[in-house]
């Protein structure tokens with residue numbers, strides 16, 4: 001199967017000195033390797049349609065920066081991100097159909113949703129931003145459908161995000177992404193802020209949605225304990241670089257890299273303590 005998302009040789013630095021063209025089209029930095037922090041260093045990844053790739057690694061390993069490049073919130077210094085062979089530039093410059101195709105679910109739903117807005121308003125906002133995805137006819141029925149897709153009752157529509165539980169908020173975040181018809185969901189630590197039992201429900205939901213909505217998932221997490229529940233393939237990052245990548249069974253069951261073994265041992269220790 002041909003790839004949906006291809007990330008090639010991505011490099012991102014922070015804190016270097018602009019070379020005089022900052023604000024222009026090229027984000028280039030003088031002596032970046034020496035004066036800036038290399039957050040992502042030559043990372044290449046592929047995600048096939050309806051596949052889940054988990055990107056794992058400790059805090060600071062560069063996972064979120066890769067995710068932000070994919071959704072267009074971070075411009076790489078070099079390298080490329082393509083979706084079905086089309087370049088994915090910064091979010092503001094993406095054609096609307098590519099903006100819709102790649103949606104992100106953030107770690108903390110309480111800060112990614114305006115607490116004063118009702119669920120209906122939040123989903124309506126997504127439809128306003130992407131009019132091509134807005135329902136042509138009966139909006140309340142379309143709203144009920146999208147809420148049902150994420151396991152929420154229709155009466156949640158009238159409630160404010162600030163009055164919902166963490167799990168309900170994350171379901172609303174997923175509904176908001178689903179409402180615009182994505183092909184790829186980038187989930188950045190999407191279950192990390194939730195209680196363990198709610199984590200399992202949201203993981204189950206993502207697995208179900210992947211099949212029912214034919215989604216691919218780029219699932220970013222520091223927690224190897226959740227990866228086996230969701231991933232087809234696993235990529236392990238350390239210090240901005242990829243150290244190992246392969247089928248989930250192989251990376252989790254017979255890791256080749258010492259660092260992956262250390263992460264797995266740490267996850268096992270945490271599991272034993274829980």
Ligand SMILES: Nc1ncnc2c1ncn2[C@@H]1O[C@H](COP(=O)(O)OP(=O)(O)OP(=O)(O)O)[C@@H](O)[C@H]1O
Pocket residue numbers: 014015037038039057058059060061062063064065066222
């Ligand atoms: N906007 C920024 N400005 C400066 N440095 C940054 C910025 N964003 C990330 N970094 C740095 O880049 C490195 C990679 O960060 P990133 O958030 O991508 O890692 P991560 O693996 O997702 O970790 P975490 O799970 O803690 O977010 C870190 O050293 C981080 O401090």
